[in-house]
Amino acid sequence: MYGANKFTESEVRGLWEFVWEALQDTTLVILIACALVSFVVGVATEGWPSGAHDGIGIFTSILLVVSVTATSNYQQSSQFRDLDREKRKISIQVTRDGFRQRILMDDLLPGDVVHLAVGDQVPADGLFISGYSVLINESSLTGESEPVVINEDNPFLLSGTKVLDGSCKMLVTAVGMRTLWGKLMAAITESGDDETPLQGKLNGVANTIGNIGLFFALLTFVILSQGLVGQKYVDGLLLSWSGEDVLEILEHFAIAVTIVVVAVPEGLPLAVTLSLAFAMKKMMNEKALVRQLAACETMGSATVICSDKTGTLTTNRMSVMKACICGNVMEVTNPPVLSSFSSKLPEFALQILLESIFNNTAGEVVINQDGKCQILGTPTEAALLDFALSIRGDFKEKRQETKIVKVEPFNSTKKRMSIILELPGGGYRAHCKGASEVVLAACDKFIDARGTIVALDKTATKKLSDIIETFSKEALRTLCLAYQEMDNSFSIDEQIPLQGYTCIGIVGIKDPVRPGVRQSVATCRSAGIAVRMVTGDNINTAKAIARECGILTEDGIAIEGAEFREKNPKELLELIPKMQVCHVPNNLSLACKFLSI
Numbered sequence: 001m002y003g004a005n006k007f008t009e010s011e012v013r014g015l016w017e018f019v020w021e022a023l024q025d026t027t028l029v030i031l032i033a034c035a036l037v038s039f040v041v042g043v044a045t046e047g048w049p050s051g052a053h054d055g056i057g058i059f060t061s062i063l064l065v066v067s068v069t070a071t072s073n074y075q076q077s078s079q080f081r082d083l084d085r086e087k088r089k090i091s092i093q094v095t096r097d098g099f100r101q102r103i104l105m106d107d108l109l110p111g112d113v114v115h116l117a118v119g120d121q122v123p124a125d126g127l128f129i130s131g132y133s134v135l136i137n138e139s140s141l142t143g144e145s146e147p148v149v150i151n152e153d154n155p156f157l158l159s160g161t162k163v164l165d166g167s168c169k170m171l172v173t174a175v176g177m178r179t180l181w182g183k184l185m186a187a188i189t190e191s192g193d194d195e196t197p198l199q200g201k202l203n204g205v206a207n208t209i210g211n212i213g214l215f216f217a218l219l220t221f222v223i224l225s226q227g228l229v230g231q232k233y234v235d236g237l238l239l240s241w242s243g244e245d246v247l248e249i250l251e252h253f254a255i256a257v258t259i260v261v262v263a264v265p266e267g268l269p270l271a272v273t274l275s276l277a278f279a280m281k282k283m284m285n286e287k288a289l290v291r292q293l294a295a296c297e298t299m300g301s302a303t304v305i306c307s308d309k310t311g312t313l314t315t316n317r318m319s320v321m322k323a324c325i326c327g328n329v330m331e332v333t334n335p336p337v338l339s340s341f342s343s344k345l346p347e348f349a350l351q352i353l354l355e356s357i358f359n360n361t362a363g364e365v366v367i368n369q370d371g372k373c374q375i376l377g378t379p380t381e382a383a384l385l386d387f388a389l390s391i392r393g394d395f396k397e398k399r400q401e402t403k404i405v406k407v408e409p410f411n412s413t414k415k416r417m418s419i420i421l422e423l424p425g426g427g428y429r430a431h432c433k434g435a436s437e438v439v440l441a442a443c444d445k446f447i448d449a450r451g452t453i454v455a456l457d458k459t460a461t462k463k464l465s466d467i468i469e470t471f472s473k474e475a476l477r478t479l480c481l482a483y484q485e486m487d488n489s490f491s492i493d494e495q496i497p498l499q500g501y502t503c504i505g506i507v508g509i510k511d512p513v514r515p516g517v518r519q520s521v522a523t524c525r526s527a528g529i530a531v532r533m534v535t536g537d538n539i540n541t542a543k544a545i546a547r548e549c550g551i552l553t554e555d556g557i558a559i560e561g562a563e564f565r566e567k568n569p570k571e572l573l574e575l576i577p578k579m580q581v582c583h584v585p586n587n588l589s590l591a592c593k594f595l596s597i
Contacts (some may be wrong), residue, residue, distance in 0.1 A: 005108040005124055005175035007185045013077060018070040025069075028062055034257065035059050041254045054258075072281075092123055093376055095169075100366045100376065110172050117167045117362050117378075118409055121160065124172045125179040128155035131168020132407035136161050141180065160184075166409050167362055217256035224252040302529060309535035309542060313549050314511040318379040320387040321476055324467050325349060325505035326449045332387065342391035346451025350391070353504050356481045357388040358398040360419045360431040362409065365395035383509050384479070402429075405492050410434065415536075416442075418496040420486070428486040432501055435538070436468045439480035439501070446503035453502055467506060472540030475548060476508030513548050521550040532580055539583040546581045556580035 363377020561584025
C-alpha cells in the first residue's frame with residue numbers, strides 16, 4: 001500500500017546514448033569532417049582503395065576513441081547505480097511489533113517508531129513522540145541554515161533533514177516518494193556530466209589548431225590555384241575547363257585537406273581517453289569508484305591528505321581496555337579480571353557507576369526477537385554498556401530505579417553528555433560523562449578507595465590527570481564519569497550544572513587501527529603525498545594513533561587547534577610543512593583555515 005522507503009530511480013541510459021554523447025566532442029567533430037573530405041578527395045584523385053587509406057585511418061581512430069569513451073562511461077554508470085543501491089543499505093533503530101530492532105532504511109513503514117540521535121538523517125516523514133533538546137537542520141529542503149527546534153508544539157520531522165542536537169522518537173507517517181523529500185526529488189531532473197578540465201583544454205586546443213590549419217590550408221589552396229586561374233583569365237578561357245584542369249584543382253584541394261588533417265592530431269583524443277579510462281579503472285581496482293572522470297585529474301594533483309581518526313584510520317569498533325575507579329587502575333579485557341574488578345569496588349561506588357553508565361547513555365540494551373541480549377547505540381556507548389554488563393550490571397533494573405527527567409545530549413562543542421535523574425525517595429541527581437579533561441575540570445570531589453567522597457585537591461587532580469595522559473599515550477580514548485547530588489531548591493527547568501561534580505572514574509576505550517593503514521600511509525609518502533590527521537580526540541590519544549599509523553614521525557609536529565588558529569600567516573607557512581597531527585573540536589574550522597592559507 002505504502003511502497004518501499006526509496007526514491008524512484010532515473011531511467012537507465014543505454015550504451016548508444018553514451019556513444020552519441022562521445023561523438024559530440026569538438027575534436028572528434030573536426031576529425032570526422034576531415035575524414036569525410038579526405039576520403040572523398042582521395043578516392044576522386046587516386047581511386048579506390050589507395051585513395052581511401054587516410055580517410056579510413058582517421059575513421060578507425062575515431063571509432064576507437066568513441067568505443068573506449070562510451071564503454072567506460074556506460075560501465076561507470078552501471079557501477080554507480082549499484083553503488084547507490086548499496087548506499088541505501090543503512091540500518092536504523094526502530095520499535096516494531098513491541099521489539100526494538102535494527103532494520104534497513106528501505107524497509108521502513110508508516111507506523112514504525114524510529115529512534116533518532118545526533119548526526120542521524122531523518123529517514124522518512126514523521127511526528128515527534130518524545131525526546132530531548134532536538135535541533136534539526138532543514139537546509140536541504142528550505143535553504144535556511146538556522147536549526148529548527150522540534151518539540152510537542154512543532155512535531156513535524158521531514159525526510160532528508162539531519163539531527164544536529166538531541167535525541168527523540170519519531171512516528172513514521174510517510175515513506176519513499178510520498179515524503180516531501182521524495183516529491184522534491186521527483187521534480188529535479190538529473191543534469192548531464194560536465195567535461196573534465198583536461199577535455200576542456202583539449203577542445204580549446206583543437207579549435208585553435210583547427211582554425212590555424214584551416215587558414216593555412218585555404219592560403220595554400222589559393223597560392224597553388226592562382227597560377228592556373230590567372231593563366232585561364234589571361235587566355236580568356238576562364239569558363240572553359242578541361243578534365244586535366246579539374247584534376248589539377250582537386251590535387252591542390254587534396255593538399256589543403258592534408259594540411260588540415262595533419263594539423264589536427266587524431267591520436268590526441270584517443271590518448272586522453274585511454275589515460276582517463278585507465279586512471280578510472282585503476283582507482284576502481286583500489287575500491288574507489290569515480291563518478292566524474294575529472295576526479296582522476298584532481299586526485300592526480302593531490303599533495304596532502306587530511307584524514308579524520310575515528311572510523312577512518314580506526315575500525316570504529318570499541319571496547320573498554322582499562323578503567324580507574326576509586327583510584328584503582330586495572331585492565332578489564334577478560335571475564336576473570338572483570339569479576340575481581342567489581343568485587344574490589346565499594347558497593348556504593350559500583351552502584352553509582354552502573355547508574356551513571358546505564359542512564360546517561362544514548363544506547364540501549366534490548367532483548368531481540370531471538371530472545372538474546374543486544375546492545376544498540378554508537379560504538380562508544382556500546383563499549384561502555386558492555387563493560388557495565390560485564391561487572392554484574394542489570395540495565396533494565398537500573399533504569400527502573402530512577403526516572404530521567406532532563407537530558408543534554410553529547411555534541412562536539414560541549415564534549416559532554418548530562419542528565420538529571422529523579423530519585424525514588426525524592427530529590428534529583430545529575431550525571432555527566434564526556435572528554436576526560438573537560439569533565440574532570442568540572443569536578444571538585446572524587447570517590448576514594450574506601451568509597452568515601454573526599455575533596456579533589458591538587459595531588460588527587462594531578463594523579464587523575466596523569467592516569468588520563470597514560471591512557472592516552474597507550475592510544476586509549478578516555479572518558480570521565482561524574483555525578484552530583486542536587487539540593488532541594490533545584491528545579492528541572494534550570495540548566496544542568498556545569499561545575500561541582502564528584503568524579504566516579506575514568507575509562508580507557510580502545511579503537512584498533514584498520515589493517516593496512518600503515519602501509520597506505522607509507523605508499524602515500526613514497527609518492528610525495530603528505531598525510532595529516534585532524535581529530536577532536538585527546539591530543540595524546542591522537543599522537544599515539546598517529547605513530548601507530550606511521551603518520552607522526554620524529555621530526556613531525558602535533559598541535560592543538562586553538563594554538564594553530566592563533567598563528568599568523570608567516571608562522572603558518574613555517575609550521576604547516578612539519579605539522580602532522582592537529583587536535584581541534586570542530587574539524588571544519590581547521591579545514592577552512594587550511595583553505596585560507
